[in-house]
Amino acid sequence: MTETLAPAVAGPALALATIATVSAGPARAIEIEQVVSPGGIEAWLVSESAVPLISMQFAFDGGAAQDPAGKPGVANLMSVLLDEGAGDIKSAEFQEKLETLAIEMSFDAGRDSFYGEMQTLTENLDEASELLRLAITEPRFDDDAIGRMRAQTASGLRRALQDPDSVAGRLWSETVFGDHPYGRPVKGTLETLGEIDAEALRDYHRRVFARDTLTIAVVGDITAERLGPLLDEIFGGLPENADLSPIPQPNLPEGDVQEVVEMEIPQTIIQFGRPGLLRDDPDFIPAYVVNHILGGGSFSSRLYQEIREKRGLSYSVYSYLYPLDRVGVIAGGAATRNDRAAESLALIDAEIRRMADEGPTEEELAKAKRYLKGSYPLRFDTSTKIARQLVEIQRDDLGIDYINERNGLIEGVTIEDARRVAKRLYGDGSLYVTMVGKPDGLVTPAKGG
Incomplete structure (x- = not known):
C-alpha cells in the first residue's frame, strides 16, 4: 500500500x-x-x-x-x-x-x-x-x-x-x-x-x-x-449534531435457551446463536476465520458437511458473526424435517462444543485463510459494492488502509490463535435456539443453563 x-x-x-x-x-x-x-x-x-x-x-x-x-x-x-x-x-x-x-x-x-x-x-x-x-x-x-x-x-x-x-x-x-x-x-x-x-x-x-x-x-x-x-x-443543510437516545448494552441470556412456536408446516425452521464479539475486539479476525470453518464456509464448513453432506438433513446450514454497535452475537440457522429437528439440533450443538474443545485443525485453518483471502476482491467488483464496503469500513473505524491490511490480518491468524479464540467464542457450547414448526423429540434445556 x-x-x-x-x-x-x-x-x-x-x-x-x-x-x-x-x-x-x-x-x-x-x-x-x-x-x-x-x-x-x-x-x-x-x-x-x-x-x-x-x-x-x-x-x-x-x-x-x-x-x-x-x-x-x-x-x-x-x-x-x-x-x-x-x-x-x-x-x-x-x-x-x-x-x-x-x-x-x-x-x-x-x-x-x-x-x-x-x-x-x-x-x-x-x-x-x-x-x-x-x-x-x-x-x-x-x-x-x-x-x-x-x-x-x-x-x-x-x-x-x-x-x-x-x-x-x-x-x-x-x-x-x-x-x-x-x-x-x-x-x-x-x-x-x-x-x-x-x-x-x-x-x-x-x-x-x-x-x-x-x-x-x-x-x-x-x-x-x-x-x-x-x-x-x-x-450541508443538515444539523451539525444528532440528538440520539443512549442505547444500553443488552443483557443476553445466560446458558441454554430454547423457544418453540408451533406452525403446521412440514419443516422446522431452526435459528440458533450465542454471545459473540464486538467488531473492535482484538480477537474479531481470528473469530471470523474460526466461524468460517464452523458454519460460514457454505460447502466446506463443518456444519454443512455433517448436516447436509453426510446426512442430508437440511438443504443449507450456516452461522455468522453479527457485531452490533452495543453487543456482538453469533447467529445461524437451518431448516429440516419435523421428525429430524432434534437430530439436526443435536448435531449443531455437538459441532459447536467440538469446536470449543478442540478448535480447528491446521488443514482447516489453511483452507479457510486461502478462501477468505481469495474471495475478498469479490466484494469490490461493482461500484455499488465498493461504496457500501467503504461506508462500513468507516462506520467500524477500521481506517482507510484496512482493505490493504485485511488479508494480512487473515494470514496472520495462527493455529494457536484459532484454538484460543474458538474456546473463547463457543465457551461451554450453550445456545439460544428458536424453532418454528412441529419439531419432534426435543429435550428442553434448563433455563439459565
Missing part, C-alpha cells in the same frame, strides 16, 4: 486527501481518496472515469434502535417515504423525475444505522444531487404518501406472520434481546404501524439526520475537486 499526503489542489473543494492504493483484484487497483468539503464534511472517494456513472452510499448512526419505545417501525417507514416527495415536489412528480433521469435512490433502516444510496449517470449529477438533498433535508411526509406506504408495509407484515423464516427470526431477536431496542421488530407491528404519523417521522428525522454521525462513500466518474463542494450542497 502507498499512503501519501496529496499535493495542494486549486480551489477549496479538497481540504485533504489521503490516497490508499488498494489491490482489490488482478485487473486493477482501487485508489481511495479522503475528501473533506469546504464545510468540513468528509467522504471517501474512488474516482473512476471509465464508465459515466456515479454511486454514492451514506449512513447515519441510529437506525431502528432509535425508534421511540413502544413504537417500532418509524425508521423503516421513513426509509420508504424519503423519495415520496420532498421540498415543493410531490410524490408523483418526484418519482417521475427519478425515472426520467434514470436516477436510482433508496434508503434502508438497519439496527444501528440508517442507510441511503444514490446512483446516477454523470450527465445527470446536478439534478440527482438536488433530488437527494431535498429527500434527506426536506422530506414532505404527506398524509397520502404515509397512508400508501403504511398499507404497503402492513401487507408485508401480514405475509411475514405466515412465513416461518420471518417468525423464527423475530422470535430469536425477542428471545435474545428481550425488551432492549435490538429486540424490537425493525418493520414494527401491525398495531404500532398504525400509530406512526408525520409528527413521529419528523421527530426521528430531526434527531437522527445530522452531520456528526454521517459517513459517505462515492465511487465513479467524479473528481475530488467536484465532490468537495457537492458534499456541502447535498448534506
Whole structure:
C-alpha cells in the first residue's frame, strides 16, 4: 500500500486527501481518496472515469434502535417515504423525475444505522444531487404518501406472520434481546404501524439526520475537486449534531435457551446463536476465520458437511458473526424435517462444543485463510459494492488502509490463535435456539443453563 499526503489542489473543494492504493483484484487497483468539503464534511472517494456513472452510499448512526419505545417501525417507514416527495415536489412528480433521469435512490433502516444510496449517470449529477438533498433535508411526509406506504408495509407484515423464516427470526431477536431496542421488530407491528404519523417521522428525522454521525462513500466518474463542494450542497443543510437516545448494552441470556412456536408446516425452521464479539475486539479476525470453518464456509464448513453432506438433513446450514454497535452475537440457522429437528439440533450443538474443545485443525485453518483471502476482491467488483464496503469500513473505524491490511490480518491468524479464540467464542457450547414448526423429540434445556 502507498499512503501519501496529496499535493495542494486549486480551489477549496479538497481540504485533504489521503490516497490508499488498494489491490482489490488482478485487473486493477482501487485508489481511495479522503475528501473533506469546504464545510468540513468528509467522504471517501474512488474516482473512476471509465464508465459515466456515479454511486454514492451514506449512513447515519441510529437506525431502528432509535425508534421511540413502544413504537417500532418509524425508521423503516421513513426509509420508504424519503423519495415520496420532498421540498415543493410531490410524490408523483418526484418519482417521475427519478425515472426520467434514470436516477436510482433508496434508503434502508438497519439496527444501528440508517442507510441511503444514490446512483446516477454523470450527465445527470446536478439534478440527482438536488433530488437527494431535498429527500434527506426536506422530506414532505404527506398524509397520502404515509397512508400508501403504511398499507404497503402492513401487507408485508401480514405475509411475514405466515412465513416461518420471518417468525423464527423475530422470535430469536425477542428471545435474545428481550425488551432492549435490538429486540424490537425493525418493520414494527401491525398495531404500532398504525400509530406512526408525520409528527413521529419528523421527530426521528430531526434527531437522527445530522452531520456528526454521517459517513459517505462515492465511487465513479467524479473528481475530488467536484465532490468537495457537492458534499456541502447535498448534506450541508443538515444539523451539525444528532440528538440520539443512549442505547444500553443488552443483557443476553445466560446458558441454554430454547423457544418453540408451533406452525403446521412440514419443516422446522431452526435459528440458533450465542454471545459473540464486538467488531473492535482484538480477537474479531481470528473469530471470523474460526466461524468460517464452523458454519460460514457454505460447502466446506463443518456444519454443512455433517448436516447436509453426510446426512442430508437440511438443504443449507450456516452461522455468522453479527457485531452490533452495543453487543456482538453469533447467529445461524437451518431448516429440516419435523421428525429430524432434534437430530439436526443435536448435531449443531455437538459441532459447536467440538469446536470449543478442540478448535480447528491446521488443514482447516489453511483452507479457510486461502478462501477468505481469495474471495475478498469479490466484494469490490461493482461500484455499488465498493461504496457500501467503504461506508462500513468507516462506520467500524477500521481506517482507510484496512482493505490493504485485511488479508494480512487473515494470514496472520495462527493455529494457536484459532484454538484460543474458538474456546473463547463457543465457551461451554450453550445456545439460544428458536424453532418454528412441529419439531419432534426435543429435550428442553434448563433455563439459565
